Each structure stands twice: as C-alpha cells, then as structure tokens.
Amino acid sequence: MTTWAVDSGIESSLREIREGIKEGRFPARAFNDQQIFDLEQQRLFPRTWCFLAHESEIPSPGDYVTRYIGNNNIIVARDEQGQIHANLNMCRHRGNVMCKSEMGNASHFRCSYHGWTYKNSGELIGVPYMKEGYEGRLKRKDWGLVNVRIDTYAGLVFGCLDPRTPSLEEYLGGFQFYLDLYLKQGEAGSEVHGPPDHWVADTDWKICAENFAGDGYHTPVAHQFGFNLGYFPSSGSTHSQGWAASIPGRGHGIGLGHSPNFPPFGGFPEELTAEMKRTLSPAQIEVFSKVRTAVGTVFPNLSFLMQPFSLVPGETGVRFVTMRLYHPVGPGRMEMYSWCLVPRGASQEYKDEAYKAYTLAFGQAGTFEQDDFENWTKVTRSAKSTMVKNIDFPYIMGMGSERDPDFPGPGHVVRPYVNDTNFRNLWGRWADYLVGDVEP
Amino acid sequence: MTSTQESRVDRETVLDITEFLYREALALDERRFRDWLDFLAEDIRYEVPVRVTREGLADWELAPTSRIFDDTKGTLEVRVRRLETDFAWAEQPPSRTRHFVTNVVVDRTETDGEYLASSNVFIYRSRGDDPNPSLYSLFRKDTIRRKGDGWELARRWAALDQALINAHNMSIFI
Secondary structure, three states: OOOOOOHHHHHHHHHHHHHHHHOOEEEHHHHOOHHHHHHHHHHHOOOOOEEEEEHHHOOOOOEEEEEEEOOEEEEEEEOOOOOEEEEEOOOOOOOOOOOOOOEEEOOEEEOOOOOOEEEOOOOEEEOOOHHHHHOOOOOHHHOOOOEEEEEEEOOEEEEEOOOOOOOHHHHHOOOHHHHHHHHOOOOOOEEEOOOOEEEEEOOOHHHHHHHHOOOOOOHHHHOHHHHHHOOOOOOOOOOOOEEEEEOOOOOOEEEEEOOOOOOOOOOOOHHHHHHHHHHOOHHHHHHHHHOOEEEEEEOOOEEEEEEEEOOOOOOOOEEEEEEEEEEEEEOOEEEEEEEEEEEOOOOHHHHHHHHHHHHHHOOOOOHHHHHHHHHHHHHHHHOOOHHHOOOEEEOOOOOOOOOOOOOOOOOEEEOOOOOOHHHHHHHHHHHHHHHOOOOO | OOOOOOOOOOHHHHHHHHHHHHHHHHHHHOOOHHHHHHOEEEEEEEEEEEEOOOOOOOOOOEEEEEEEEEEOHHHHHHHHHHHOOOOOHHHOOOOEEEEEEEEEEEEEOOOOOEEEEEEEEEEEEEOOOOOOOEEEEEEEEEEEEEEOOEEEEEEEEEEEOOOOEOOOOOOOOO
C-alpha cells in the first residue's frame, strides 16, 4: 500500500510510489490530485519533448498553429524561408497574447495592446514611439518572443523547454521503429486529414496515456459492441494475442494486437502496401505483417492508434490512423486533440474512406471513442474519493516475463498483447521526473 | 433583406416543416431512435464540421476537411444498432436530452419539393447524477423533401458554436 502524505510529505510519497511501480502497483489517487498535477507542471512537462504540431498542419510560409507545452501557450509558425519556429505566445512588452486564433497565416504578429510587432520567427521588428519613448535604451534584438527549442521526426514537431534535455532522437530511443508504422505509410509519409477534433473532459491525461500505451485488455469489454456487431476484426477468444513493446527507461510503449486470420497489411490498398514494403525495413515489414492493431504512446502525452474498421461485419475493412494529444488543464481535467493521419501519397478515395472510418470510430462522436471517455471520466471521479487515498491498483500482468527472442523490433518486447509491462515502464519514467531524478 | 413575394414559402408549408422538425426532435428526446431513422431519407447526408477559432478575415472557420459527424443512412443505422445493444457504455444509463429548435426560416431551393430549413438549436444533455449538463448551441441547415403526404430529412448540416467542445463525448444525435 502506498501511503499518501500530504504537502511536505509528497517527496517521500513519490519515492514510495516509484518503488511500488517496480513491484506492480500504482496509486489510484495519482489520477486526480492537485499536488501531483502541480508537480507534473513543474517537473515533467518543462523537461520532456512535448508534441506541438504535424508539419502538414503548417505547409506554407506564414502558416501557424497555437498549442501548449504544460500551461504555456506556444505559437508554431513556418517563416518565409520555410523554417519552423516555436515561441511563447506572449508579447515581451506587457504580456498580451499575440495570436488569439488556433491557426492562420501571418508573416508578422502585431500586439493589440501597444503594437509591438514581431516576425513570425519571433524577432522583434517594430516598436511604436521607439525614438520618442525609449530614447535609444531599447535594443530590439533583446526583446524577441521567448523562443522554444524544437526538433522533428517524420513530420512530427516537438518542443522542449529544457536546454539540458537530450536530442529528440535520443529521447525517442528507438521508438521510431514503431512510430514509422504510422508515419511512413508510403514514400511521401503521412499528413493530417484536417484540423483536429478538440474537446474538454473531466479525465486525467494519464488515463489516456496509459490506455494508448497498449491497453489491449479493455477492448473486448469497453468496446464490446464492436466485437458483437462485427465492426472490429478481432474475436474475444484470440484477442489476447500479440506483443507489448516498450523502450525501457524512456516511458514509450506500444501494444501490437495480432489476429490469426487477419491478412498481412489488411485494410490498405494494394499499391500503398507495395510502397510500404519499399519504404520500411525488413524488420518493420515483418512486424507490420503480423499487426492488426498498433496502439502506442510517446512519453508523456502523445498517442497513436492504427486499427481496421469495417462496416460489413466480418470483413477486413479499412485501416485508419489517429494521433492524439492529451493537454492537462487541471487535476483530472484535460483537453483532447485528435487528428486523423493519412498516407500523403495514397489515393483521395482511400484517404476519404480512412477518414470516414476515423469519424465513425475515433472522432469525438466515434463509436469507440464515446465509450472510452465515459469510462475515463468515472475513473477520474473515483480517484478523488477519500477512501481511495491510500489504494493502489495492480500492475502485475507480465511481471518478470522474458523478452520474446524471435521478435525483430527493438525495446523490451513481451507476450501477450494483454500486458501491464508497458505501463510499469510508463509510470516508472513518470515517477523519475516527479522525483526529480532524470539525468539531463 | 426581405424575401420577395415570388420566393416566399406559403405559411402552411412553413408550419408543416417546422412541425416536422419538432416531431423529429421529439423522437430523439424520447429515445425512439428507430422512429427517428424513419424521418431520414435513404440518401441523407448528415454532417457536422469541426469549427476552428480563426481571425475574422480567414477564408474559413468551419474546416473543409474535418467532420465530427459525416454520416449516411447506413452509418446512422450502425449508431442506432449500437445503442440497441446492452453495452453502448457511453449511453448507459442513457443521456437525457432536450432539443430546443427555434428561429426556423424556410426557403425554396432549386429542386422542386425540397426546402431549406435554417434553425437555431440548443441541446441540453444531462447524464447520471452529474449536476453539470453538456450544453450545445448550434446552427442547422436542413434540406426537407416532400415525401407523399409528409416530409423527409434529405440533408442535415449543423455547426456547433464552440470550437473547444465542452463535452467528454458526442454520443447523442444533433
């Protein structure tokens, strides 16, 4: 049992939590707690690589979107030379919000308070009454927008507030092998189908991060209608089959669901499959061939899901990819951003079909999505009750299991699909950050 | 902007179409989803675009390629079939909804027997013992088609007023 000390005792509680994770337990209270939320804002989000945008959301010079890292609103913009920049969405003069839109196109941002004007790269170029007011005391180069370090992988733009955090490549630590299943579907890569669904829910972001780190266990029950009516090509008797792959010490994890009768690359058009076989490595092709569902989380709060959905019961259907970002806005409260990713080089017909499957399954009105948030709001609510204060949940599936020696992908890969191994890795990393024990 | 004598739709048709919309809303609020499907034309397109907060001069505010709903009669039937199972958890126990349909304006279209009905819709949705309801304010543009002695809904296009939607899911019809 993890005892929960209030206020000053939080540091020792965190160490206890971290030890407990190794033994397969995690405290319920962590899913709705003010102190935990505050510590995440101070010690986690400012130190990790946080997803900001997909490059295809800002394809042209001047395009921008506004997103968050922790509670910081960030402008992600493409400058006139095509370079992407991220800056705090705040005027350096008196702190007004620069961009009040979620997306748009602008070569310059002009503050609506006193009129300071910046290039979309963040450089300060215009100050009203510069001579009369500042009399030469203000150096424009010292007062640009607060810049945020960025790095990209296969179209994903991440930002990091801590200069000591290693490169994105090192941070991902081999998880790229699995991300390619979503991001390198064909030579041209992936793109967003359009702006994301965006909604708010009384749900803790960590519940979503865990679920998408490979919770194959919930699917036959939480989404029972899909199995029952035949829209989801898996069956209760074989659903546990597959793998749980995680990158030890990094927090990233992915569940790879396997159906014995599901055809390799099923649900993709033939020409796309042929292209994927050229762009992916032999090991990736071997993994992809066996996978019906791939559901993974990039630590801390970015997830992906690839899944087939069929309107004709029993058929393979169409595969779609969703990418989602869980933006924490308070203890037990979050904003969800959910995109549909499509292969950029695929036919419009396939893109539209995949997007339709997404809206019907995993958009805000999606039939699978609806049930998830119904459960998650209830989990969040339970986590706040006083009796739950010192209650742990079991995370003991797959404890001590050996790596599958025949699996060609990187990381710690265990069977079956139904497993807690990825979650122990996820929460272990989370606890490292909250304790403050992360190597720069 | 006043409608001219030629284009004005006769009062009886306006009343008829308004009542059709009220009865359709009543079927939803009484959770008679099979009855509700009968209000819909076989070729219905049921569409709710994603709204994005943008500058006033931006070329669009309702995303041309993103939809919350993008349904046909077939997929709406799938949604109803799902609600008829014992494990559509999002609606167990069911939401209590109330659709308030107001500001109905009926215009002619270029197609004989088809009318464009614009309306403001406010949906109140209460779940379980949560005292905080989900509130959805939206603008609807419906195509209402004459069918025998009555009417059918040939197209529904609805735009929510919130860009960041204040509801944990959208498990109801709008």
